Amino acid sequence: MTRPTQERALRTREVLLRAGAEVFDECGYAGAGINRILERAKVTAGALYFHFKSKEGLARAVMSAQPAVIEPRLNSRGLQRLVDITLVWAHELQVNALLRAGVRLSVEQGSFGLRDASSYLGWKEIMAECLHTAVDEDELLPTTRPDDIAEFLVGACTGVQLYSQLISDRADLPRRTVVMWRMLLPGIARPETIARIDLDVARGRSR
Amino acid sequence: MTRPTQERALRTREVLLRAGAEVFDECGYAGAGINRILERAKVTAGALYFHFKSKEGLARAVMSAQPAVIEPRLNSRGLQRLVDITLVWAHELQVNALLRAGVRLSVEQGSFGLRDASSYLGWKEIMAECLHTAVDEDELLPTTRPDDIAEFLVGACTGVQLYSQLISDRADLPRRTVVMWRMLLPGIARPETIARIDLDVARGRSR
Numbered sequence: 001m002t003r004p005t006q007e008r009a010l011r012t013r014e015v016l017l018r019a020g021a022e023v024f025d026e027c028g029y030a031g032a033g034i035n036r037i038l039e040r041a042k043v044t045a046g047a048l049y050f051h052f053k054s055k056e057g058l059a060r061a062v063m064s065a066q067p068a069v070i071e072p073r074l075n076s077r078g079l080q081r082l083v084d085i086t087l088v089w090a091h092e093l094q095v096n097a098l099l100r101a102g103v104r105l106s107v108e109q110g111s112f113g114l115r116d117a118s119s120y121l122g123w124k125e126i127m128a129e130c131l132h133t134a135v136d137e138d139e140l141l142p143t144t145r146p147d148d149i150a151e152f153l154v155g156a157c158t159g160v161q162l163y164s165q166l167i168s169d170r171a172d173l174p175r176r177t178v179v180m181w182r183m184l185l186p187g188i189a190r191p192e193t194i195a196r197i198d199l200d201v202a203r204g205r206s207r
Numbered sequence: 208m209t210r211p212t213q214e215r216a217l218r219t220r221e222v223l224l225r226a227g228a229e230v231f232d233e234c235g236y237a238g239a240g241i242n243r244i245l246e247r248a249k250v251t252a253g254a255l256y257f258h259f260k261s262k263e264g265l266a267r268a269v270m271s272a273q274p275a276v277i278e279p280r281l282n283s284r285g286l287q288r289l290v291d292i293t294l295v296w297a298h299e300l301q302v303n304a305l306l307r308a309g310v311r312l313s314v315e316q317g318s319f320g321l322r323d324a325s326s327y328l329g330w331k332e333i334m335a336e337c338l339h340t341a342v343d344e345d346e347l348l349p350t351t352r353p354d355d356i357a358e359f360l361v362g363a364c365t366g367v368q369l370y371s372q373l374i375s376d377r378a379d380l381p382r383r384t385v386v387m388w389r390m391l392l393p394g395i396a397r398p399e400t401i402a403r404i405d406l407d408v409a410r411g412r413s414r
Contacts, residue, residue, distance in 0.1 A: 028317060028318045029318065030237065030318060104317060107314055107315075107317075107369065108314070108315050108317055108318040110235060110311065110314075110315055111235045111236065111237060111315040111318035111319070112318070115373060116373075117370075117373035117374055120370055120373060120374075144390075148386050148390075149390065151370060151383070152363075152367065152383070152386060152387055152390060154366075154370055155363065155366035155367035155368075155369065155370035155371070155383075156359075156362065156363040156366050156367065156387075157366065158365075158366035158369055158370065159361075159362035159363050159364065159365035159366025159367065159369070160359065160362035160363065160366065161362075162314065162362065162365055162366070163324075163327055163358060163361055163362035163365065164362070166322060166323075166324035166327060167324055167327075176358070176359070176362075179355050179359060180359055180363075182394065183351075183355075183356065183359060183391060183394040183395055184390060184391065184394055185394065186393040186394040187389065187390040187391055187392065187393040187394050188390055
């Protein structure tokens with residue numbers, strides 16, 4: 001009969017993750033005090049140290065939680081799925097503190113002495129998987145390499161959102177994401193594929 | 208007869224800029240103590256406050272100094288010049304502390320409460336100028352917009368270097384820059400232009 005306790009532990013972990021994300025999103029890593037996170041989550045310090053060991057452990061978990069915000073919403077495949085990941089991501093960054101904190105911590109991690117590529121590598125794996133499906137379904141140009149495209153996209157999206165954040169507080173990020181795809185598609189996809197890829201920004205909101 | 212004094216002042220400013228860049232590159236903004244910068248530069252606090260007003264002022268100057276490292280080395284035009292800017296940048300980031308500190312501060316600025324888009328906008332202007340020449344010389348596809356391409360490139364290069372830094376300490380950045388261009392060129396340039404664009408990574412080192 002350990003089930004209810006496990007479920008409660010998972011709920012507590014989720015509450016801590018969300019509270020941590022909100023405080024990291026607002027204050028950055030250095031400004032996010034443990035007490036502030038505990039107050040927001042309404043849990044004890046013991047629970048935080050049980051689940052994440054340290055503030056750094058919580059920050060790493062927030063960085064790695066990004067794909068779980070987006071992946072469950074999608075039902076498309078191949079290259080359209082990859083496009084949809086970026087459109088949902090561009091939209092969610094404006095409304096989802098967990099995603100925003102994950103990106104902020106990933107980008108600023110050097111400022112608090114961390115060097116953790118795992119959130120970037122996690123995105124790369126997810127994107128490469130879409131691209132391998134795209135290869136199987138003959139959507140890409142034969143000269144392209146899925147891993148190169150995936151790694152470029154992770155970097156490009158990271159930088160485009162940074163630019164958009166400085167210019168417009170990310171309000172123009174969905175539009176910039178579409179512009180990115182219009183430029184990129186001719187270099188990676190077959191003309192027949194490009195013709196059927198849907199780049200409507202509304203795809204980022206409707207799922 | 209104010210000439211020698213003005214020259215000395217400019218030299219002092221340059222020495223402070225380099226010393227600040229080295230310390231920001233090594234320690235980040237928060238870790239870069241004023242005294243450490245003054246020791247490195249072998250100048251007085253008065254000189255620093257005369258030229259930059261504050262540590263934040265020095266950080267802003269370091270961020271904005273990036274193009275001056277690269278532009279004077281180039282003699283190409285149009286789209287090839289834009290490619291060369293990125294190849295020189297990818298190479299210099301491995302050897303030039305001023306450039307490295309500029310990029311680090313631009314990316315991490317949120318962690319010290321700054322929100323200064325001017326180094327990004329500076330790069331955007333320089334890149335858009337190359338692209339306007341490219342339009343005049345009929346190098347681009349008629350559907351493309353120079354400002355969109357320039358803004359995308361500033362973001363993409365920022366993110367690609369962040370990815371490369373985490374994965375390889377930027378050792379693979381020149382290769383990643385070439386991969387980026389192979390993917391991007393078909394979506395922005397005419398086939399005749401692509402055929403004559405030189406993407407040899409050695410272009411980043413030889414100037």
